[in-house]
Amino acid sequence: MSTTQTHHSLWVAYGASGVAGSIRKDDDGYTVTMAGADHSAGTYPTMEIAKSALHAHMTPGSDWPQFREH
Numbered sequence: 361m362s363t364t365q366t367h368h369s370l371w372v373a374y375g376a377s378g379v380a381g382s383i384r385k386d387d388d389g390y391t392v393t394m395a396g397a398d399h400s401a402g403t404y405p406t407m408e409i410a411k412s413a414l415h416a417h418m419t420p421g422s423d424w425p426q427f428r429e430h
Contacts, residue, residue, distance in 0.1 A: 371407075373414050373425035380418055380425045383410045392417070 369385040381394040381401075390410035392401040394417050401417050404410040415424060 370430045371427045372430055373411075373427050375418060375422055375425045380422075381414050383407065383414060383427070394418075 371383045371385075373380045373382065379395045381392060381397075384391045384393070385407070389403045389405050390407050391403045392410050392414045393399075394401055394414070402413060404413055411427065415422070418425070
């Protein structure tokens with residue numbers, strides 16, 4: 361019998377005013393959810409694209425957030 365183990369990861373993005381959003385890695389890719397949002401902002405094929413998408417959804421002029429894995 362073989363067992364498939366899926367590794368799911370979560371990164372939280374911190375901006376100047378606190379948590380800006382999160383990126384969750386799963387079998388579909390990297391899903392971006394902004395803080396306080398009811399729905400995700402999209403799923404992307406790479407972490408770098410997801411980071412850019414999260415930053416693009418932040419207030420215009422925001423500095424690049426700090427990403428921490430949880």
